[in-house]
Amino acid sequence: MMRTRTFAAHTASFLTLGLVLALGCDSDTPTPSGTPTAKPTAAKDTAPKDTPAEPTPPAASPTTASPTPTPAAATPAGVEVLLCDGETKTTVPAGTPGTAIAGALMSEWLAKHPEREWTTQVFERHGLKPAADNHALIGQGQGQTYGRVSEQDVLVWKTEVETLALAGARVFHNGDELGSTVGVSCDMCHPHAANTHPETYPKFQPQLGRVALLRDMINWCLEHPVRAQPLSADDPRMRALEAYMYAQRSGVTLAYGKH
Amino acid sequence: MTTKRTIRYKSVETKYMEERAQALSGLLNLDRRSFVKASLAAMGAAAAASLDTPFSFQPIRMAHADIGEGFRIAYISDSHLYERDLNDRFVNALLRAVDDVNALDPQPDFVLYGGDLAQLGQAKELDLGAQILKELKAPVRMMVGEHDWYLDMGEKWRALFGEPNYSFDHKGVHFVVLNSVVEADFWTARKMSPMERMKTVAGLDNGWQSSFTVGDAQREWLKTDLEAIPTKTPLVVFSHSPLYKLYKPWNFWTDDAEQVQAILKRFQRVTVVHGHTHQLLTNRIGNIHFHGMLSTAWPWPYAPEGLPELTVQMARPDPFNPQDGCGDGQIIVHPDGLADKLYNLWNRNPVTVKKTYLASKGKTDRPEGSPRSSY
Numbered sequence: 131m132m133r134t135r136t137f138a139a140h141t142a143s144f145l146t147l148g149l150v151l152a153l154g155c156d157s158d159t160p161t162p163s164g165t166p167t168a169k170p171t172a173a174k175d176t177a178p179k180d181t182p183a184e185p186t187p188p189a190a191s192p193t194t195a196s197p198t199p200t201p202a203a204a205t206p207a208g209v210e211v212l213l214c215d216g217e218t219k220t221t222v223p224a225g226t227p228g229t230a231i232a233g234a235l236m237s238e239w240l241a242k243h244p245e246r247e248w249t250t251q252v253f254e255r256h257g258l259k260p261a262a263d264n265h266a267l268i269g270q271g272q273g274q275t276y277g278r279v280s281e282q283d284v285l286v287w288k289t290e291v292e293t294l295a296l297a298g299a300r301v302f303h304n305g306d307e308l309g310s311t312v313g314v315s316c317d318m319c320h321p322h323a324a325n326t327h328p329e330t331y332p333k334f335q336p337q338l339g340r341v342a343l344l345r346d347m348i349n350w351c352l353e354h355p356v357r358a359q360p361l362s363a364d365d366p367r368m369r370a371l372e373a374y375m376y377a378q379r380s381g382v383t384l385a386y387g388k389h
Numbered sequence: 390m391t392t393k394r395t396i397r398y399k400s401v402e403t404k405y406m407e408e409r410a411q412a413l414s415g416l417l418n419l420d421r422r423s424f425v426k427a428s429l430a431a432m433g434a435a436a437a438a439s440l441d442t443p444f445s446f447q448p449i450r451m452a453h454a455d456i457g458e459g460f461r462i463a464y465i466s467d468s469h470l471y472e473r474d475l476n477d478r479f480v481n482a483l484l485r486a487v488d489d490v491n492a493l494d495p496q497p498d499f500v501l502y503g504g505d506l507a508q509l510g511q512a513k514e515l516d517l518g519a520q521i522l523k524e525l526k527a528p529v530r531m532m533v534g535e536h537d538w539y540l541d542m543g544e545k546w547r548a549l550f551g552e553p554n555y556s557f558d559h560k561g562v563h564f565v566v567l568n569s570v571v572e573a574d575f576w577t578a579r580k581m582s583p584m585e586r587m588k589t590v591a592g593l594d595n596g597w598q599s600s601f602t603v604g605d606a607q608r609e610w611l612k613t614d615l616e617a618i619p620t621k622t623p624l625v626v627f628s629h630s631p632l633y634k635l636y637k638p639w640n641f642w643t644d645d646a647e648q649v650q651a652i653l654k655r656f657q658r659v660t661v662v663h664g665h666t667h668q669l670l671t672n673r674i675g676n677i678h679f680h681g682m683l684s685t686a687w688p689w690p691y692a693p694e695g696l697p698e699l700t701v702q703m704a705r706p707d708p709f710n711p712q713d714g715c716g717d718g719q720i721i722v723h724p725d726g727l728a729d730k731l732y733n734l735w736n737r738n739p740v741t742v743k744k745t746y747l748a749s750k751g752k753t754d755r756p757e758g759s760p761r762s763s764y
Contacts, residue, residue, distance in 0.1 A: 303592060303595075317593065322638065354711075
């Protein structure tokens with residue numbers, strides 16, 4: 131108990147700890163570890179089905195005025211600190227500065243969630259054509275209730291749309307996420323989404339006897355070469371797959387109906 | 390000539406399936422010796438009467454008629470087998486290729502297996518592949534691909550088939566088989582498990598892996614191996630990746646290609662036959678002629694850049710037509726040591742890239758291209 135009190139007495143450090151912990155628990159904020167600036171973050175409605183579970187915010191936020199962020203117990207070895215996910219623990223010597231404790235906790239959490247960096251990983255592995263650059267709009271008014279376009283706006287637009295496309299790349303390259311029963315994924319015939327030609331849809335598909343949209347062809351592939359269940363049009367995986375294929379054909383002229 | 394017209398049109402598939410059924414029923418009804426006799430007699434009669442030979446088997450029979458003192462090699466490549474319980478389609482495709490090669494009459498001198506027998510390098514996948522290839526009547530020469538290697542770094546493959554690089558002489562031609570899929574260590578730093586390493590290499594567009602090389606050790610071995618070979622001896626080199634630089638992001642590429650080409654440069658007639666690209670691919674650099682091989686499992690699209698000028702693209706595969714763009718084929722070595730390359734595209738007309746096409750740098754004997762280019 132003495133040690134707990136010692137820890138709680140580091141008021142200034144504790145404030146920092148609270149902030150870092152809050153960052154670690156906020157799913158819409160980039161992780162504090164040094165990652166490339168272009169790295170988008172997970173958007174909940176687009177994340178594929180086995181996107182790593184976001185840490186559940188605890189009932190009591192660590193930023194509230196309780197004397198300790200989470201139950202901390204003194205052990206002979208030092209102070210045991212619990213992250214706000216209620217699971218991640220680390221033990222530090224008494225008197226450790228709050229920033230160091232926060233760093234240790236984040237390292238623990240990141241080690242347990244390697245997939246937290248999935249957007250960076252997918253980008254490194256498979257690449258992605260960048261979304262259109264809207265920087266020219268910064269500072270311009272919009273002629274309506276919204277204010278001027280800010281740098282933040284432009285960054286959010288790019289990050290969000292690239293995240294959806296990266297979610298698509300991830301599904302595209304993973305037979306399990308596609309639900310394949312034969313170990314086949316899209317990239318096995320379409321590396322970098324080559325030869326998916328989304329710009330040619332809709333077109334009359336003689337083999338189907340009707341006009342097909344890109345999603346119809348995706349579903350055809352899912353049912354036949356991939357041997358999976360077709361996806362509904364608003365399935366997050368379908369939305370992500372379409373986003374990825376369109377992203378990879380950025381700059382190509384639309385030519386609907388082209389054979 | 391008009392009498393036949395009413396029944397003249399049949400689809401490629403119909404003709405193929407009819408002839409296949411006929412050939413197979415023939416095999417059931419005759420023992421092998423009488424079948425060979427019967428088919429030779431039929432061919433002779435057809436040739437004498439200058440009748441059309443059967444549609445889909447025609448190129449094979451025409452090809453060996455011109456060989457003279459040359460010889461033929463059949464090839465099967467890139468089968469990417471999973472275990473049969475998981476995926477029977479790739480298994481059936483390899484069986485189809487084995488049937489094709491076993492149906493060649495006369496038999497090829499040997500069969501080259503072009504690498505990527507397995508999809509994830511697993512012992513059961515390689516065992517299954519080895520078992521199926523044992524059905525081939527002609528002797529088999531094995532080449533390794535990256536899908537065979539990066540789970541256990543070639544341990545199982547070597548146990549089944551021996552060392553991945555070797556050479557041999559056959560009817561005056563010197564053959565070299567290389568392991569061109571040597572990658573620098575990218576896995577230790579990332580703390581990857583063997584399966585993670587395998588799956589990274591198995592992704593064609595996975596940028597975490599390194600580039601393919603032949604490597605210092607093998608290039609030294611190659612130099613030594615070729616030292617005593619006279620310049621005039623025809624040379625045929627088998628490599629899994631193309632021994633030139635086409636498109637790095639997909640490893641349609643060998644990083645030390647120039648150094649390997651320099652070793653081959655002094656020979657007057659060199660043919661390199663490679664797998665990995667799953668498509669009709671033709672190139673010439675100096676005296677070296679390059680040919681790709683078809684896959685039995687799936688076709689790859691053409692790379693968005695870097696395509697050699699001499700390549701005439703194969704038809705864009707139809708996704709509704711199972712096994713379209715896949716196949717097997719032959720290498721026909723002529724007495725002068727140059728080779729024709731036959732692409733036996735299943736479900737399509739076969740394509741032959743003749744030695745004269747490459748020798749003339751594309752001026753004569755251009756293979757028939759597809760009216761639809763890739764997107």
